[in-house]
Amino acid sequence: MSKPRVVAVGGPTATGKTALSVALAKEFGGEIINADSMQVYKNLNVGTAKPTAEERQGIPHHLLDFLTPETPYSVADFTAAAAPLITQLNAQNRLPLVVGGTGLYISSLLKGVAFETQNTAPVLREQLRQEAEANGPAAMYAKLRELDPDYAAKVHPNNQVRVLRALEAIAVTGKKMSDQQQDALPAEAPYRALCLCLTCRDRNVLYRRIDLRVSRMVDAGILQEAEWVWRNRDIFRTAAQAIGYKEYFPYFEGTQTQAECTEKLKQATRNYAKRQLTWFRNQNDAVWLYVDEDDVLAKATALVRDFLGK
Incomplete structure (x- = not known):
């Protein structure tokens, strides 16, 4: 077909x-x-x-x-x-x-x-949001770069939506976002x-x-x-x-x-x-x-x- x-x-x-x-x-x-x-x-x-x-x-x-x-x-x-x-x-x-x-x-x-349909973690998401408000976007991006440098290289440091989503995905699944994308x-x-x-x-x-x-x-x-x-x-x-x-x-x-x-x-x-x-x-x-x-x-x-x- x-x-x-x-x-x-x-x-x-x-x-x-x-x-x-x-x-x-x-x-x-x-x-x-x-x-x-x-x-x-x-x-x-x-x-x-x-x-x-x-x-x-x-x-x-x-x-x-x-x-x-x-x-x-x-x-x-x-x-x-x-x-x-x-x-x-x-x-x-x-x-x-x-x-x-x-x-x-x-x-x-x-x-x-x-x-993947992931189990969302509202409490974790709120914690990450509060952490971002307290520490600023640069600190959250640095955290992502440490945990998943390959994915961080594709994301603009100021794109907090994608940065926080990636950090949440890592915490929930235990897998780096770059690995999840490759597997997908x-x-x-x-x-x-x-x-x-x-x-x-x-x-x-x-x-x-x-x-x-x-x-x-x-x-x-x-x-x-x-x-x-x-x-x-x-x-x-x-x-x-x-x-x-x-x-x-x-x-x-x-x-x-x-x-x-x-x-x-x-x-x-x-x-x-x-x-x-x-x-x-x-x-x-x-x-x-x-x-x-x-x-x-x-x-x-x-x-x-x-x-x-x-």
């Missing part, structure tokens, strides 16, 4: 993934599965750069805008929800397009990583996949695109969203860590100006784009398209047509 087919569109923020994926969906009879970890949340639209109804152009989008901001969401949740969608769309002769900038989600799905890989990938990654050949062009996007977010009302997240930061745990919101917390606390926070957001987004590039470049089977050089739509259309014809 042939494997289900899937096309992924990844790459750093502000490279035009939404516009390309919608165009490909229209051309090839596809539907989009969101692979952005923050665009799953309702009412967090501006700061997450969630595609508007106008930008979606009537193309069905799955796993988008469906959770309340206090609901935890992980790569295991994503793969568990996305896998049956791919099967269903293939059965309907529709092309699944997995689209987003969260590289871990895309690579885990395409590789068929099997996430199947002998063979479950899909016949084409992975397209967008970027700019000139890094300065990418940074200018990011700065323009942030300016547009300010015009579109990101401050109001950020204030809502700030006021609910104790229950919106994931959203409160998201780039686009936490950068404005000093403004609401009266310690920085709005302009200073906006500049900080531009820098944080540029740094995030670098991490996204690093992640996607480690996926050896990705095909890179350069939005500042290529006719991206023409090249992507040809690649998808060739992929579907095989």
